[in-house]
Amino acid sequence: MTANVKELRNAHKLLAKLEYQPFKVDKGYTNHSLYVNLTDKTFEIKPVTEQMKEIFIGGRGFGLWYLWNAVKSTTKWNDPENEIIISSGPIGGITQYPGAGKSAVVTLSPLTGCPIDCNVGGYFGPLLKFSGFDALEIQGKAEKDVIIFIDGNKGLVTIEEVPDNFEYYDTHQLAEVYTEMFADDEFDKRNVSVVSSGRGAENTLIGMLNFSFYDVKRKAVRVKQAGRGGTGTVFRDKKIRALIVKYKGVTGDSNAPADKQKLINAGLRLHREIYELDKLQNRMREVGTAHLVEVMNDYDLLPVMNCQYGSHPDAVKLSSDVFKEKFFTQGMPDGCWYGCSMACAKAVDNFELKTGPYKGQKVVVDAAEYETIAGVGSDCGIFDPEYVVEANFYCDTYGIDTISFGNIIAFAMECYERGIIDKEVTGGLELKFGNKEAALEVLHQMARGEGFGKIAGMGVKRMREYFVEKLGADPKFLRDISLECKGLEYSHYVSKESLAQQGGYALTNKGPQHDEAWLIFMDMVNKQIPTFEDKAEALHYFPLFRTWFSLNGLCKLPWNDIEPADNAYQPEPNKVPEHVRNYVEIFNGVTGKNITKEDIIKQSERVYNFQRIFNLKMGYGTREYDMPPYRSMGPVTIEEYESRKERYDKQLKDLGYDIEGKTTEEKLKMLREYRENQYQQLVDAVYKRRGWTKNGVPTIEKVKELGIDFPEVIELISKYQD
Amino acid sequence: MKIVKTKPELCTGCGACMLACSKTLHKVEDAKKSAIRVIEKKEEPGKFDIIVCNHCGECVPVCNTEALYFAPNGAVRIDPKKCVGCYMCVGFCPNMAMTVHPEINEPIKCIACGACVKACPTGAIYMEEK
Numbered sequence: 138m139t140a141n142v143k144e145l146r147n148a149h150k151l152l153a154k155l156e157y158q159p160f161k162v163d164k165g166y167t168n169h170s171l172y173v174n175l176t177d178k179t180f181e182i183k184p185v186t187e188q189m190k191e192i193f194i195g196g197r198g199f200g201l202w203y204l205w206n207a208v209k210s211t212t213k214w215n216d217p218e219n220e221i222i223i224s225s226g227p228i229g230g231i232t233q234y235p236g237a238g239k240s241a242v243v244t245l246s247p248l249t250g251c252p253i254d255c256n257v258g259g260y261f262g263p264l265l266k267f268s269g270f271d272a273l274e275i276q277g278k279a280e281k282d283v284i285i286f287i288d289g290n291k292g293l294v295t296i297e298e299v300p301d302n303f304e305y306y307d308t309h310q311l312a313e314v315y316t317e318m319f320a321d322d323e324f325d326k327r328n329v330s331v332v333s334s335g336r337g338a339e340n341t342l343i344g345m346l347n348f349s350f351y352d353v354k355r356k357a358v359r360v361k362q363a364g365r366g367g368t369g370t371v372f373r374d375k376k377i378r379a380l381i382v383k384y385k386g387v388t389g390d391s392n393a394p395a396d397k398q399k400l401i402n403a404g405l406r407l408h409r410e411i412y413e414l415d416k417l418q419n420r421m422r423e424v425g426t427a428h429l430v431e432v433m434n435d436y437d438l439l440p441v442m443n444c445q446y447g448s449h450p451d452a453v454k455l456s457s458d459v460f461k462e463k464f465f466t467q468g469m470p471d472g473c474w475y476g477c478s479m480a481c482a483k484a485v486d487n488f489e490l491k492t493g494p495y496k497g498q499k500v501v502v503d504a505a506e507y508e509t510i511a512g513v514g515s516d517c518g519i520f521d522p523e524y525v526v527e528a529n530f531y532c533d534t535y536g537i538d539t540i541s542f543g544n545i546i547a548f549a550m551e552c553y554e555r556g557i558i559d560k561e562v563t564g565g566l567e568l569k570f571g572n573k574e575a576a577l578e579v580l581h582q583m584a585r586g587e588g589f590g591k592i593a594g595m596g597v598k599r600m601r602e603y604f605v606e607k608l609g610a611d612p613k614f615l616r617d618i619s620l621e622c623k624g625l626e627y628s629h630y631v632s633k634e635s636l637a638q639q640g641g642y643a644l645t646n647k648g649p650q651h652d653e654a655w656l657i658f659m660d661m662v663n664k665q666i667p668t669f670e671d672k673a674e675a676l677h678y679f680p681l682f683r684t685w686f687s688l689n690g691l692c693k694l695p696w697n698d699i700e701p702a703d704n705a706y707q708p709e710p711n712k713v714p715e716h717v718r719n720y721v722e723i724f725n726g727v728t729g730k731n732i733t734k735e736d737i738i739k740q741s742e743r744v745y746n747f748q749r750i751f752n753l754k755m756g757y758g759t760r761e762y763d764m765p766p767y768r769s770m771g772p773v774t775i776e777e778y779e780s781r782k783e784r785y786d787k788q789l790k791d792l793g794y795d796i797e798g799k800t801t802e803e804k805l806k807m808l809r810e811y812r813e814n815q816y817q818q819l820v821d822a823v824y825k826r827r828g829w830t831k832n833g834v835p836t837i838e839k840v841k842e843l844g845i846d847f848p849e850v851i852e853l854i855s856k857y858q859d
Numbered sequence: 860m861k862i863v864k865t866k867p868e869l870c871t872g873c874g875a876c877m878l879a880c881s882k883t884l885h886k887v888e889d890a891k892k893s894a895i896r897v898i899e900k901k902e903e904p905g906k907f908d909i910i911v912c913n914h915c916g917e918c919v920p921v922c923n924t925e926a927l928y929f930a931p932n933g934a935v936r937i938d939p940k941k942c943v944g945c946y947m948c949v950g951f952c953p954n955m956a957m958t959v960h961p962e963i964n965e966p967i968k969c970i971a972c973g974a975c976v977k978a979c980p981t982g983a984i985y986m987e988e989k
Contacts, residue, residue, distance in 0.1 A: 354925065
């Protein structure tokens with residue numbers, strides 16, 4: 138430890154401490170969780186009961202359960218009783234299967250007012266578990282900035298006040314300094330994980346959390362993001378500067394599986410598949426999710442200029458080969474937890490920053506994923522990879538969600554180009570599509586809480602309301618072009634031509650995020666789910682199947698971003714049946730239980746329905762909140778219609794509309810009427826399949842079947858059963 | 860450096876090499892804990908494949924804990940203090956020459972010590988420059 142870091146360590150003031158006997162992991166659980174109250178500076182070790190494990194499994198399930206018990210229906214995100222819960226899950230922390238080190242973060246979102254859940258990499262969740270806790274539950278608010286430190290070897294938890302002269306506020310510094318501060322030496326850095334955010338999270342509602350891990354080969358701290366919904370905003374509101382966990386001694390047995398051989402068998406099969414097939418399939422090891430840029434552009438699904446369009450001739454400048462050749466360091470084991478041979482967490486080394494407070498510094502950037510490239514790049518009409526990496530770095534270190542940031546800037550740019558806002562509103566910034574300097578300036582303003590950045594930092598929904606209220610903008614048009622639902626910004630796929638994906642986005646529990654369902658190819662390209670019932674079945678199965686990852690500490694990507702060579706010849710290839718068998722095997726291998734693939738869906742269905750009911754508790758969760766903006770369903774403007782005139786004209790003709798001599802405006806109206814009607818029929822079919830009422834509320838019968846018929850649940854949903 | 864090379868046509872499948880190997884590496888005579896594996900060919904009973912690491916080093920960059928390294932003599936070795944038992948290297952070995960045992964955290968891998976060669980009664984394995 139350098140002298141300076143040692144001094145800073147000593148300057149942290151101990152406010153409270155808990156000494157405990159670390160609980161041993163047994164079949165994926167320690168059976169205890171840690172509760173920390175920042176208002177009272179108190180701790181409590183809670184038992185994790187068999188009932189909790191049976192109903193909620195872990196991860197997101199535990200987070201929702203603790204949060205449900207902590208908040209009232211009137212609780213707001215910045216009330217002290219709101220909590221941040223971090224939990225991995227029973228499988229989280231195994232080293233033998235790719236993508237098994239994830240943590241779920243749950244809190245009440247500043248954007249939606251409902252629970253948000255994020256699934257994040259980095260080492261925190263597994264090291265927390267090996268330190269003796271299945272979950273960390275943080276409630277209350279500190280008066281001054283604090284850190285919470287957990288030493289899993291010593292059995293010590295402290296709350297410490299950050300000294301006034303500790304001038305690190307942003308993640309790339311905080312994660313590095315705290316790793317240095319708490320590691321005994323260079324070798325020990327791998328045993329430390331830091332959760333932090335940045336100044337952007339303090340001054341916006343789109344703050345996110347960075348979970349660190351030490352990259353032994355690069356000798357650098359890396360970060361992965363719990364990106365969506367404002368988790369970082371809540372974190373900074375609680376005056377948490379960082380959470381640090383330290384645990385030495387990770388091995389392949391740390392998660393104490395019931396039958397390790399099952400994990401070895403499944404893991405070796407998948408490692409071999411990735412070794413043999415990744416280079417022929419998605420090249421995740423070379424370029425990560427960036428390969429999607431060209432795929433989406435080719436299929437007219439890449440968001441361009443606030444999702445007006447789905448492709449652009451300049452998109453080639455953002456293609457994965459550009460990132461591979463000019464930016465991503467190759468041949469590095471880029472997994473965000475041990476054993477992830479998919480290794481998609483790409484990084485740009487020695488990137489020299491050109492703007493902002495860290496201008497001139499050379500940094501390691503965890504960049505860039507597809508969502509970020511599409512969000513901050515093409516959706517804003519910016520086709521410059523250098524800009525993408527710069528914006529990615531600043532979003533990360535400021536603690537700002539790149540998906541929401543991209544969406545916000547794209548929306549503001551469209552408003553600017555249409556004359557809805559002007560330089561008076563933007564503080565002199567010419568916020569036209571493609572203006573990267575202006576976009577970066579807004580980002581820096583967000584971090585400082587100044588100027589237009591302050592308005593933009595409220596998110597698309599509140600920014601729209603502000604434009605309507607203060608500037609008299611047309612609320613209907615602005616609603617049509619604002620890519621948000623439930624208050625959360627859309628992630629970056631154009632869903633206009635896929636009805637199933639429109640539902641995949643707007644029928645989500647937390648808001649429009651593709652991690653629940655990505656059905657565009659199945660629906661639009663391969664036409665495998667033609668009827669409402671087929672789409673409803675897909676919108677039942679896939680959101681539930683994908684929920685399961687966040688209950689268990691797993692990543693979605695190794696499920697279908699690599700497929701066995703013979704997958705296409707299997708029944709229901711979209712489900713990747715062999716990998717589903719792997720998940721059954723590793724769940725049983727860890728827990729010693731004997732579940733089937735049907736049980737995977739049942740486990741998720743409990744939590745998914747509980748989350749839906751949680752939305753209801755918070756005053757949402759009914760049909761009216763499942764309505765998407767029209768931009769996600771079809772062309773809003775004449776130029777959008779005309780950009781795909783052939784497709785839309787043909788569709789109308791095939792449907793029996795007489796379009797002879799009709800103006801584009803008239804055709805727009807016809808198409809809209811048709812598509813909005815289709816969406817309502819889809820919603821009916823999905824609710825029916827999910828066992829919900831026409832208003833989107835789980836029926837009493839359903840919650841009884843699922844075993845989540847707690848008195849408070851029954852009392853709540855009883856009011857909505859007609 | 861010298862590595863283990865094979866003449867499978869001379870192999871009788873006696874398994875002495877595996878016992879010698881596991882004894883050297885893990886202090887136990889257990890073929891399942893051996894880094895060299897003798898497997899009877901399914902299609903030709905009485906004939907054997909001999910699988911052993913050729914120290915090509917393709918596994919070294921796969922490891923994200925730097926547990927795999929080139930020893931000064933050129934052999935690819937595993938540092939058990941760094942290994943977290945993920946077995947990525949096992950899946951990424953071009954020759955599938957590493958193996959795994961649930962009681963042992965790290966993969967089981969040849970260290971080019973030659974104990975197996977000394978135990979072989981037929982000369983089916985021998986040491987030769989890499």
